[in-house]
Amino acid sequence: MTYAITQTCCADATCVAVCPVNCIHPTPQERAFGSTEMLYVDPRACIDCGACADACPVDAVFPVDRLTGPQKAYADINAAYFAETPAPELPEKSPNFHVWDRPTFDRSLPADFRPLRVAVVGTGPAGMYTAQDLLLHTNAEVTLVDRLPVAGGLVRFGVAPDHPTTKQIGDTFARFHTHPRVRMLLGLEVGEHVSVRELAAHHDAVVYAVGASADRRLGLPGEDLAGSLSATTFVAWYNAHPDVAPDAVDLSAERVVVVGTGNVALDVARILVTDPEQLAGTDIADHALRALRDSSVREVVVLGRRGPENAACTRPELLALTHLPGVDLIVDDHDPRIGRAIDTAGPHELAAVLREVRREEVDWSRAPGAGRRIVLRFHSAPTEIVGDDEATVRAVRVTDARGQTLVPATSVLRAIGYRGTPVPGLPFDEATGTVPHDAGRVAGLPGAYVVGWIKRGSSGGIGANRACAAETVGSLLADAVADVLAPPAHSARSFLRLARRRAPRLVDARGMAAIDRAERLRGGPDGRPRRKLATVAELVTASRRGPTF
Numbered sequence: 001m002t003y004a005i006t007q008t009c010c011a012d013a014t015c016v017a018v019c020p021v022n023c024i025h026p027t028p029q030e031r032a033f034g035s036t037e038m039l040y041v042d043p044r045a046c047i048d049c050g051a052c053a054d055a056c057p058v059d060a061v062f063p064v065d066r067l068t069g070p071q072k073a074y075a076d077i078n079a080a081y082f083a084e085t086p087a088p089e090l091p092e093k094s095p096n097f098h099v100w101d102r103p104t105f106d107r108s109l110p111a112d113f114r115p116l117r118v119a120v121v122g123t124g125p126a127g128m129y130t131a132q133d134l135l136l137h138t139n140a141e142v143t144l145v146d147r148l149p150v151a152g153g154l155v156r157f158g159v160a161p162d163h164p165t166t167k168q169i170g171d172t173f174a175r176f177h178t179h180p181r182v183r184m185l186l187g188l189e190v191g192e193h194v195s196v197r198e199l200a201a202h203h204d205a206v207v208y209a210v211g212a213s214a215d216r217r218l219g220l221p222g223e224d225l226a227g228s229l230s231a232t233t234f235v236a237w238y239n240a241h242p243d244v245a246p247d248a249v250d251l252s253a254e255r256v257v258v259v260g261t262g263n264v265a266l267d268v269a270r271i272l273v274t275d276p277e278q279l280a281g282t283d284i285a286d287h288a289l290r291a292l293r294d295s296s297v298r299e300v301v302v303l304g305r306r307g308p309e310n311a312a313c314t315r316p317e318l319l320a321l322t323h324l325p326g327v328d329l330i331v332d333d334h335d336p337r338i339g340r341a342i343d344t345a346g347p348h349e350l351a352a353v354l355r356e357v358r359r360e361e362v363d364w365s366r367a368p369g370a371g372r373r374i375v376l377r378f379h380s381a382p383t384e385i386v387g388d389d390e391a392t393v394r395a396v397r398v399t400d401a402r403g404q405t406l407v408p409a410t411s412v413l414r415a416i417g418y419r420g421t422p423v424p425g426l427p428f429d430e431a432t433g434t435v436p437h438d439a440g441r442v443a444g445l446p447g448a449y450v451v452g453w454i455k456r457g458s459s460g461g462i463g464a465n466r467a468c469a470a471e472t473v474g475s476l477l478a479d480a481v482a483d484v485l486a487p488p489a490h491s492a493r494s495f496l497r498l499a500r501r502r503a504p505r506l507v508d509a510r511g512m513a514a515i516d517r518a519e520r521l522r523g524g525p526d527g528r529p530r531r532k533l534a535t536v537a538e539l540v541t542a543s544r545r546g547p548t549f
Helices: 014-018 051-055 069-081 125-137 169-174 196-201 231-238 263-273 286-293 315-321 336-344 350-356 464-481 492-502 509-526 536-543
Strands: 003-005 061-063 117-121 141-146 182-186 205-208 228-230 255-259 299-303 327-332 358-360 372-377 381-387 393-400 403-408 411-414 448-450
Touching (some): 003 069, 014 051, 125 141, 125 464, 182 509, 196 205, 231 263, 231 286, 255 263, 263 299, 263 315, 315 350, 336 350, 448 464
Parallel strands (some): 117 205, 205 448, 255 411, 327 358
16 A cells, blocks of 8 residues: 655655655655645555655655545545656665665865854744754754744744644754754844844854744735734734734634635634634644634635635645535635636646535625635735724725625735845845845855745745755855855854843753743643743743753
8 A cells, every 4th residue: 555645744855865766756856846735655656665654754644545534635636746757767776775884984084174163043944954954964063043932933833733743843853952062042132132243253154044924015005904914913823922912813803804815824714713622632822722712703705816726825725624624615606717717627736626615606795604614705806904983994895807896804814925024234135025145145244144934035835944954054065165154253152151141031952841841731631732831931931940051
């Protein structure tokens, strides 16, 4: 029986590296890598060894005969990717079929470059893939820096709580927190506690993996009305991000409009209508779980400017929406182009996922019904968020094939993408929301590098950061070999003293481990993986329950 890759695939290609018969594609060496929604197992070549399942950091690989419910579709999805391609041949030098010789070391050969001390700013996937490459392939010492007193970045604060297997990649990263060549300094903010110049003076190189924490705006009239909120805020709210207050989100609306059709938009819609008791066993923020239990939301309208064939979400996320327990999913059939796009879509195209979804023309003059539902409304460009006399959202005006349509709602969430913010001391491109660079090298600033969304924009999931980090680390090492990196002017101990003096609530690796233990213990009695601490004060207090520094 062959294996299949399923919805939670992070595409970091760990499975590719261990496959003995080259049956997982696209590989990092293939042009399509990074542009497909996930990786796929070729059933014609799979030998049922299970190496991919053992290696997968997010438990996304299963034997086909063990797929159940909505996962069964992934047997066909994997096979379909290879339907028009020839079966790959077993490579002459297969990854797992090496002939091992006794190891030999020639200590008389000089190293390519002197030992390096590298700071990585940001502990999300991009930063941790960078640290992993440096630790596994060089003898570099790595300083992990994060402005928050807890590590994790996007894994902790971006992945939806009902995707627990995706969050498991965090366990892979966490093993590097206590690596003997790693020093972790959490709660240290570049531009607030230390400057770019000071970081550079204490390290051979600095890699900025600060992500894209801001949201993109619609630029519409009424966007700042009460009841209009960014999806970035909503996601941070249900993930217990310390920057977002527990009362930042109001769920008193019966109908919520989500503008955008990407994966974040679908996450937001799904969380809003999912039975809260299904979320009670996750790591969702306590305040979010309470609010969702008292929520009045019964309908979420997902607005897309273009047709279903051009939705920005991935096929696995859209497919998951069609199997949401207790929630009706419908397509607003207000435009004949929508039905044509769905009916004529090829079997492997995104719109084909909606072929079995009910279509009806929604009467927006009527209030939401008694049940819970998600309405997908394509070919609807929002032009105005309409408010009442109290400056509160009342409706969203959209342009469609019939002219103008008013969709009544008292809450609007914009989910049209994340955007990077400037780092004081680094160049910044306002148009793209990124730091200008050449293969990761920061423009005009030798020894400084970028990786992740601040480098390439908010595109690609967790696994995309692995290839991104490989490019940046490759540039850094090439510069080290060329001896163009200026040696640090001050010692590592000097930087630690500076950090402790500037940021008195600093958290180290042992403090991070104490936070992890505390959250897991809090969640244990309720059968939850953890109950997150949601404020800086709580996190710092938990980190002090044990020896630090």
